[in-house]
Structure formats: structure tokens, C-alpha cells
Amino acid sequence: MVNATNLKQLNLSGCSSLVELSSSIGNATNLNELNLNVAFKRLLKAGGPSDQHQHEIFPDILTNIRLLKLTGTAIEEIPSSVSTLSRFHELHILYITKLHLSDKRIQEIPPSVKELSRLKELEIKGCTKLVSLPQLPESLRFLNAENCESLERLDCSFQKGKFTGLYFTNCFKLNQEARDLIIIKLTSSCENVILPGEKVPPQFTYKATGSSLSIKLSGIEKPFPASMKFQACLMLVKKGDFEVVNADRNLLGLDYSITEKQNGVNVMCSSENMDLSTRLKKHLLIFQCEEKKLPRLSNLSSELVFEFQVNVKKFEIEECGIRILPKSL
Structure with missing residues (x-):
């Protein structure tokens, strides 16, 4: 491949024993079509010792590639850096996971x-x-x-x-x-x-203004099931103008608790982390209260109190809602 500067097409399909491409392929500066269908059990970085950088092969040696066929290879992920290939036009790959x-x-x-x-x-x-x-x-x-x-x-x-x-x-x-x-x-x-979204959808049976609400269990047949599955919906709004350290991203920490109102026993406490844009306006956050953390409720329970809190000052919970999901979901 050292002198193959004018090579435009290379077909290595079916070379299942191939484990790496020689770094000399980088000399094929006019290569615009590469067929590697069913060619690799492992794909290594050109000239590299391991497959941990398998994706780096794209920007390193295929700068003029237009067509790349990877069906049946070990590649499961195409990196975003492939977008730097200015002439890249067509990709054939079936087994990709991301x-x-x-x-x-x-x-x-x-x-x-x-x-x-x-x-x-x-x-x-x-x-x-x-x-x-x-x-x-x-x-x-x-x-x-x-x-x-x-x-x-x-x-x-x-x-x-x-x-x-x-x-x-x-x-x-x-x-x-x-x-x-x-x-x-x-x-x-x-x-x-x-x-x-600007309001909690009607599918959420229990709703309240602010960051807490209570639901009465009188309408639920007793004894309660071994576990109950709740889904929460929060209407999140951005408060005023805050100075943002990172203008693009913000990791929102969300804490919530469920308490039996009658005896004050805390049924569960948990938290969620969501990667949100700091430009977020009015949005709905819908999530499931983790079923595996919900213990069996006492048959004496008559009312549950849900409380939610976000750990970012620029956001507040304007409305919240809860619905009980069918056990099969």
C-alpha cells in the first residue's frame, strides 16, 4: 500500500481473519470506497496494538472516503468524529448498537x-x-x-x-x-x-401546584400488592436570569420522598440525575419511582405524601403529578 497513492477502491469483504489495517493504507490518499463487509472479528487502530481505539481509524486514514461498508464487522459504534470526513456520503452497517x-x-x-x-x-x-x-x-x-x-x-x-x-x-x-x-x-x-409542556397531562390522576402532593389510597383494593409502581410528572420552569457557569449543560439532581401521612413513616427516599440544557424553559420531566425501592405498604395506610426537590437554583417545580401504573408495566 506504500505506493498506492492513486487507489480509489479497496474490497476486503469476507476477510474474516483480518485483525487490523496496515498504517500504510494512509498513503492511499485518493481512496474513496472501502468495503470491509464481514472482514473483521476485531478492528484495530491502524498500526496500533489494541482494539480499544478502534474508532480512531476513521479520521486517521480515511480522510477522502465517500463510501464505507462495515456490515458484519465487530464495529458496534460509529464515533461522532466521522462527521469531520468532508466527503463522506454513504455508510453500510447493520450491527451498530449506538x-x-x-x-x-x-x-x-x-x-x-x-x-x-x-x-x-x-x-x-x-x-x-x-x-x-x-x-x-x-x-x-x-x-x-x-x-x-x-x-x-x-x-x-x-x-x-x-x-x-x-x-x-x-x-x-x-x-x-x-x-x-x-x-x-x-x-x-x-x-x-x-x-x-406547560401543565401536567390529565393522565396523571393526582396533581398539585408546587413540589408536593398527597394521594389517598382508599380507592385501592386491600391488601395492597407486594409492590406498587408510581410514575411522577414535574412541570419544571427556569427562574429569572441566573449566571450560568457552563452555558450548555447542567446536571439536574432531583430528590424525592414518599411518606405515610397517618404515622409519618418514610416509605422511601431516592434521587435521579438528568443532564439538562441550561436553556431549558417550561418542560415536563416524567419518571418512574423505582419499584424495587418501594416496600410493601401497611394495610393501615390511608394516604401517601410525595415531596420533590431540585438541587439547581435556576429551576423550580411549578406543578407535580402522580399516577399509579398497572402492575404489568
């Missing part, structure tokens, strides 16, 4: 994304021209669409699976159909949800 896209020029996610049958995490932060999301793979467990300011539609059904997170921070153009899909259909099967 896909992070962050580019203001992105206007569309191709429908073929649903064919990524092992994709678990999709991050499309800052894709400000993206208007809609296509059908996504059933394997997906986490979606972060923060600051997709033009996002209006979710042309996807999310029919199967439980999500660890669905983040639509600053997606103020989401239409009502998209909001209904998130709130009505998805929140019950998702651990954490963030989306713009």
Missing part, C-alpha cells in the same frame, strides 16, 4: 434506519433542520432529540420494548399527535421522559 448524529445540516433520517436491528441508542442532538423521525427499530431503548428545534412529527409507532430515556428537550414544535404518542403511549413503558 448512533450519535449532531449536525445542523441534517434534514432527514433515512427510512432504512429501521433495519438496524441491534440499534439501542440513537442521539440526534442539535439537528436543527430535522422535521420528522421515521419508523425506528424495535431494538431501540434510548432516544435523545435535544435541541431538534424544527422537529414536528414522529412517524414511528414505538410498538415494542421499554425505554430507559426519551429526551425531547427544546423540541417546542412537536405537534399534538407526537405529544400524545409520547405521553399516552410511551411514558408508561419509559423510565425517563423530557419534553416541552
Whole structure:
């Protein structure tokens, strides 16, 4: 490869015993198509001793690449640095588990994304021209669409699976159909949800102004189940103008407690951490109170008090809500 400066296409598909690319491939400065389908059990950095930096191969040696085929390789994650490849146009990969896209020029996610049958995490932060999301793979467990300011539609059904997170921070153009899909259909099967909103949705049976509320258990059949699953919704607002140390990120710590009102016994205390934009306006934070931390309630319990607190001064809880989830969820 030392003298292959004019090489434009290289086909190594099927070379399953290949474990690394020679650093001399960097001399192929005109290489624009590389086929590595079913070529690697391990992919090493060019000339490197281990596979811990496997992703660095992209910016190091493929500066003019236009087409890259990686189906059937050991690669499971494409780094964001691939966006620095100015001529990069087409990528073939089926077994990827994480896909992070962050580019203001992105206007569309191709429908073929649903064919990524092992994709678990999709991050499309800052894709400000993206208007809609296509059908996504059933394997997906986490979606972060923060600051997709033009996002209006979710042309996807999310029919199967439980999500660890669905983040639509600053997606103020989401239409009502998209909001209904998130709130009505998805929140019950998702651990954490963030989306713009100015009031707690009606699906949350118990609501109150401020950061605390109580729910009466008289309508729940006794004896209580071995564990009860609660979901909370907080309407979070930014207070005034605060000087922000980090203008982009803010780790929000959220503490909550549940107390039996009759005897003052603290049923549980827990906390959540969410990575939020400091530009956050009015948003809904929806999360599940961890079922594994909820002990069996006393049959004498008649009322529970929920209290919430955020540890960032610039944010406050304007309204809160609770709903009891079916045991099967």
C-alpha cells in the first residue's frame, strides 16, 4: 500500500481473519470506497496494538472516503468524529448498537434506519433542520432529540420494548399527535421522559401546584400488592436570569420522598440525575419511582405524601403529578 497513492477502491469483504489495517493504507490518499463487509472479528487502530481505539481509524486514514461498508464487522459504534470526513456520503452497517448524529445540516433520517436491528441508542442532538423521525427499530431503548428545534412529527409507532430515556428537550414544535404518542403511549413503558409542556397531562390522576402532593389510597383494593409502581410528572420552569457557569449543560439532581401521612413513616427516599440544557424553559420531566425501592405498604395506610426537590437554583417545580401504573408495566 506504500505506493498506492492513486487507489480509489479497496474490497476486503469476507476477510474474516483480518485483525487490523496496515498504517500504510494512509498513503492511499485518493481512496474513496472501502468495503470491509464481514472482514473483521476485531478492528484495530491502524498500526496500533489494541482494539480499544478502534474508532480512531476513521479520521486517521480515511480522510477522502465517500463510501464505507462495515456490515458484519465487530464495529458496534460509529464515533461522532466521522462527521469531520468532508466527503463522506454513504455508510453500510447493520450491527451498530449506538448512533450519535449532531449536525445542523441534517434534514432527514433515512427510512432504512429501521433495519438496524441491534440499534439501542440513537442521539440526534442539535439537528436543527430535522422535521420528522421515521419508523425506528424495535431494538431501540434510548432516544435523545435535544435541541431538534424544527422537529414536528414522529412517524414511528414505538410498538415494542421499554425505554430507559426519551429526551425531547427544546423540541417546542412537536405537534399534538407526537405529544400524545409520547405521553399516552410511551411514558408508561419509559423510565425517563423530557419534553416541552406547560401543565401536567390529565393522565396523571393526582396533581398539585408546587413540589408536593398527597394521594389517598382508599380507592385501592386491600391488601395492597407486594409492590406498587408510581410514575411522577414535574412541570419544571427556569427562574429569572441566573449566571450560568457552563452555558450548555447542567446536571439536574432531583430528590424525592414518599411518606405515610397517618404515622409519618418514610416509605422511601431516592434521587435521579438528568443532564439538562441550561436553556431549558417550561418542560415536563416524567419518571418512574423505582419499584424495587418501594416496600410493601401497611394495610393501615390511608394516604401517601410525595415531596420533590431540585438541587439547581435556576429551576423550580411549578406543578407535580402522580399516577399509579398497572402492575404489568
